[in-house]
Amino acid sequence: MENILDKAYATEDFRRQGHALIDLMADYLAQATSDSKEVQAIPWQSPEKQLDYWQKDFSKVDTIDPLDLFRDVIDRSIQVHRKRYLGHQTTPTLPVTVLSAAVTALLNQGMGVYEMGMVGNTFEKLLTEHLAQKLGFSGEASGFITSGGSLGNLTALLAARAACTGIWHNGYVNEQKLAVLVSEEAHYCIDRSARIMGFGAAGIIKVPVNDKFQMRTELLESYYQQAITDGKQVISVIGCAGSTSTGSYDDLEAIAAFSQKYNIWFHVDGAHGAPAAFSPKYQHLVKGIEKANSVVVDYHKMMMTPSLSTAVLFKNGSDAYRSFSQRAQYLWTDQDTEEWYNGGKRTFECTKAMSALNVYTIFRTYGDDVFRENIERLYGLAEKFAELIKSKKNFELAYEPQCNIVCFRLRTASDVSKLNLAIRNQLLEDGRFYIVQTVLNGDLYLRVSLMNPLSTEEELIELLQAVEEKAVILTSKV
């Protein structure tokens, strides 16, 4: 009988399948970037139908050629490279990173300890220090890469807590009440991080926003004083650059000044918008970021790498060692020394993918300029889209976009939120466009993240037409 394991490791099948897969992926990319109107951004199916399909597939006894499987998965998945993919902040990965991701899978580096990630750990140091320099930090700044903005924010806030309490070692004492100050528009992972750290709901002090959905920094003082009166210790004030729903940039200079006044750790969630620093035209949006104690930047959002890859940067590189301080004799001999090359000393993960290769590959292949162009093209397209919305009498723009996230709605019914929700659901079922929705000041808006630099005004004009057409159909049914 044939030995299945030996066959599975045989290289001839791999070579043949690999060549065919590259053709399959190149065809997918060519089709996505061509402009065939029939192609869908999302082949929508309900979760029940999807489950039913894969349950049947999984229970088949005959083995499948992986190429058929990959084709099937592509055909049944949302396709972020489509020009009409205008939904969440997921990037259409640069093709070269699809190649680097394959190398990452092949090498399967562990990263926690130097030997298991010699190149990757070195890349992390170089890449995070380069990014820190782009953001305007001095030579003291350094960082590492972790798996996603959510984990990155938690990691940075653990460092903030360690900087002013002994909780990591001693646990909570004497009913200590800790808190963070953050805009009410911050991503939910900030709230989640604070709860994970044991602050409870009362430990997330949400500062209201202005009509541009930016933190009202003039309220920081009173919210802080109230926190002190309530017996809370504020361990960090957090700025958004930009926020998730609306892409709004908080006034980081003002938050920095406040944090300096009270000597509070200043953290910036720049998961989406910090790469604006690559553009001379838009870098003013992140002015003040270089005063932060810590910053999180997702390479997998505006920097075109596959998920997940997040830089956690510290103004004072030594602070990076504060988050996790533990002994692991089987990995490194001395926990107390700062060894950038032993990744596990600073990250939550022990084993971690070498996602740094994807980022490094882009820098070495195209240089910094590819990021500048991406920012300028996408932010510029959002400005044009905003103008287009304003020029249409039935549409309302929720705010002047600061980046590539635009919220708007159609106002042709008395229950505007209900209408726009129904429109968005119809678009989802059609699948030609993929957009999402959000709630601002209690009302539902359509939300577009322009993540694909190959999208043009043409798709956006078409989108507004599709929204109006859906509204006509929906209102005629009532």
Ligand SMILES: Cc1ncc(COP(=O)(O)O)c(C=O)c1O
């Ligand atoms: C501003 C912001 N912070 C954090 C996150 C969470 O990042 P991740 O999805 O990489 O965990 C997001 C995700 O959309 C975000 O927009």
